[in-house]
Amino acid sequence: MSLASFFQPRSIALVGATEREGSVGRAIWDNLRSFTGPVFPVNAKHAEVCGVRAFPKIASLPEVPELVIIVTPAATVPQLVEDAGIAGAKAVVVISAGFKETGAEGAKLEAEALAAARRHGVRLIGPNCLGLMNPHAGLNASFASSVARPGRVAFLSQSGALCTAILDWSHDQHVGFSAFVSTGAMADVGWGDLIRHFGADPHTGSIVIYMESVGDDASAFLAAARSVAAEKPIVVIKVGRTSEASRAAASHTGAMTGSDAVLDAALRQSGVLRVDTIEELFDMAEVLAKQPLPAGPRLAIVTNAGGPGALATDALVLGHGALADLSAETMAELNALLPASWSHHNPVDVLGDADAARFAQALRIVSRDRGVDGVLAILTPQAMTHPTDIAREVAQIAQKAEKPLLASWMGAQSVMEGRAILNAAHVPTYDYPDEAAHAFVRMREHRMRLLWLSETQSAHADDDDAEPPQVSEMISAVLRSGRTLMTEQEAKQLLQVAGIPVVETRAAYDEAAAVAAAEAIGYPVAVKLLSDTITHKSDCGGVQLNLLNATAVQQAWRLIRDNVTHLHGLGAFDGVTVQRMITQKGYELILGTSTDAQFGPVLLFGAGGTLVEVLQDRALALPPLNHASARRWVEQTRISRVLHGGRGQPPVDFAALDDVLVKFARLVQHERRIVELDINPLLATSEGVLALDARVVVRE
Missing domain, CATH: 3.30.1490.20 (ATP-grasp fold, A domain)
Structure with a gap:
């Protein structure tokens, strides 16, 4: 069902509107006064609120409100949601607290409110939330102290307190929003609903999320992200990264997977970029909306000072990016342009006396190099430097650029005008060059995640739900015997039936x-x-x-x-x-799966053998896989570099390995009675792949 009634309602009723200063009901009422449609205060004790006629109940309103906002105590909410549904309202925002966060009684009230909403086809945001805003429609249905600026970012947050802090920050940073949503407890409307809505919203260019939990429907979240992320960047910051709450499991795989690591894998395969700080959350949303993504990890740096170039280089390399090797043709052009004392390598130091023409021409030359995937322009204000003039030249280059172009105009007053010119030209600017290099690394990471997404979508499309009937029969036989742990012999027979070679x-x-x-x-x-x-x-x-x-x-x-x-x-x-x-020389790997409470089967691949927990070299993925995503999964591990051969050893049979990973993923995806499955070791050689040992736990 559409969420349009939350963000473009024709009329609104505020249940709990009041004149009492300092109250939530008064704050929301004041904020709603800027809304252009009719707003009805509902208050059973007062005939009017702030000079506006009040109504004792929803049923007594002169017209059906499309959106109902409730701020009254939790105990009143289920009946009010029922009343809204009977009246014909389409959407309800429950600001009130006192629900499942307080214990069993609150959880009962929340369940009753949700049941009432579903009886009448009403969508519900909250409870226990700050509210929402649509700056483009002049709608501030929240108790925040200020309204968001109009912009292109949809901000979704489970923390109401963080919403108010971000709102204050956004005014100083001139960040605008297409919507501002405090999700609260997400009893009904969840991440999946909101992502799909803003994915289709013409005012939204990117979606940023402050997440405390995935919610009860992780599959809906992932499906929505997969459908939207290729068209609009989705950037997430997730708190609670520790794994103390992850369940204990007897298998190697279960012991080595935690809820945060699983979420990380899920986001990666869904094309969602995960960041670590609030500043980075909005920065990357802006960068991804303004600049093309780099085709590769190779960055060229043009600077008028050596030190800042070195800072950017360290951040780039430590972030797994790479300095571009400039071609002989590029070097010849730079030698003809620049003074003899220029750096003669990347970073390209055009020297402190560079004027706008020299700086700009060096930038053009470097940008044309086919071995360059992105360019960073760094400027420090020196006596001979004209930051504003150089910014104008860079802005002209940006209009025709097909590769990402970032800038670090270092300083304060002397570079402010130049920064403004660059920002107006959609060139992201950074105070420090290491921040800019880090942003480039993140852009490259986002491109890789979109490749993951494409492969995941292909794997879903190609999945034929095929499962050999013998698999089901074998598991049923084990369960009928009263066991949940298969013997090694049974486990290997299971793998063999699934098409995985066993010794x-x-x-x-x-x-x-x-x-x-x-x-x-x-x-x-x-x-x-x-x-x-x-x-x-x-x-x-x-x-x-x-x-x-x-x-x-x-x-x-x-x-x-x-x-x-x-x-x-x-x-x-x-x-x-x-x-x-087996006497063949090869590499001992581990391939396993365990069941995550939110995401279902989770796959693990990495270095195996008896030291598997000690080495801790593994990567996680979610089924299904195709051969391309299987290979990308393998390349996330350190042992993958060894598998490619070297020091006299041939590479392993990657085609056979990819095939085993795809078949393994299909097995655990379609036979959900498999709780845990370890193949350790899985021997990979130049002649093929072989399961040497296996352990399987099943359930009814």
Whole structure:
């Protein structure tokens, strides 16, 4: 249902309007006086409010209000929402507090208010919020002390207090808004609804979000973000980055995923840029709306002083950007233009006596270089420098620029006019060059996130919901047996059915069977614990490797049995599995999944083996995947650099690895009874990929 009734209502009723100074009802009433449509005060105790006729209840209003704002105590809200729905109102904003944030009784009131809204098809923002503004419509339906300037940024915040602080800050910084929304508890209208609304709003150029929680419908948020982010930048700051509240899990994967890390992966694949500070939140919204995105990480810097260029270089490289290598043609042009003592490399130091013509021509030359993805112009006010004249030249260049162009006009009074000229030309300006370099890095990151988004959308479109029926049958059989932990043998069979290559493995329930299995497979072999209850075999001496004959297999059987019996009792020992000992040189990886309460299946990839928790080299992703997004996921890890080969080692079979990752993602996406699944190690070699060990936990 459309949210237009919140932001372009024809008429408004304020329930709880009052003349009492210092009250929320009075503050909102005063703010609503600038609205051009009819505004009706509803107050059962007073005949008028500030000289305007008041009405005792919503039903007594002379016309149906499209938007109803409620500021009365929480206990009155459910009935008032019911009254608004019966009257025919389309939207309700509940400013009042005292709901689920106060405990069980408040949660009951909130549920009743939501039920009333849904009975009548009414949309509800709040409760416990500051309200909302639409500066382009002259609407200030909030109790903020000032109104936002009109602009192109939609600001959405779960913190009402932060809204007021941002509002004060925005006046000093001349930041304008297409809308200003305090979401409150998000009982009904959530992130997904708001993102879709402002994605279609012609006044909105970008969406910025202060987020404390994703809310109850994470999938709606992600789906909305995916549908909007390619057209309008969405920038988020999320507080609460620590993972103390993430659930404990027995698997490597579950232990290594936290709610914040999962959110990070979800935002990345949805094309949403995440930032760390409030200043950066609005800065990036502005930059992304004004400038094209860089095609790559290579930045060229043109400066009239060496020190600031070095500062920008450090920030660029530390942020995983790169200094552009200037072509021979560019170097020749610069040598012909600049004095002999210029820097002769990037950053291009045009020297402190550079006039506007020299600075501008150097900037043009560098911008034309095909090896340059973006340009940063840095100016320091020196005796021979004319910041305003140079700014005019840079502004002219910006009109024809096809690459991002950023500027740092360092100083105060002497550069103010130049900054204003650049800002008017849509060239973002920064007080310090390291800030500008960091912004370029963020722009590059946003481009990469949009590539993730495109691949994620393709993966969703290509997903055929195909799942081999044997997978469901195998899981059902385990659950019927009263178990939730699959044996290693069962886990590998599951993977094999899903199309993931596994090492040949046989179960053995006595010593003689272990020897027979080894003889059938062929030496050398590995022998591992078979148990319904023990999660990590190596922790209890349950893995014996590189066994060359029957005697070694017999000894391994006894050693594993004795180790497990000593630590966990004989009941934990069911037997062993015998598998081929892989002698190919390769890399041990981990591939896993666990279930996040908000986002569902979460995928983990990284360096594996027994040191997986120590190395902590992993990356998270959400299904589905295609081969392109699988490769992008792998490249996020440090071990990916090793997988490409070097020092005499060939690269791994990336095509086979990508294929395994895609099939793994499809398996856990469509079989939601899989709670946790670890493949550790997943061996990657130049000849293919093989699951050497697996652990699966399932549920009803």
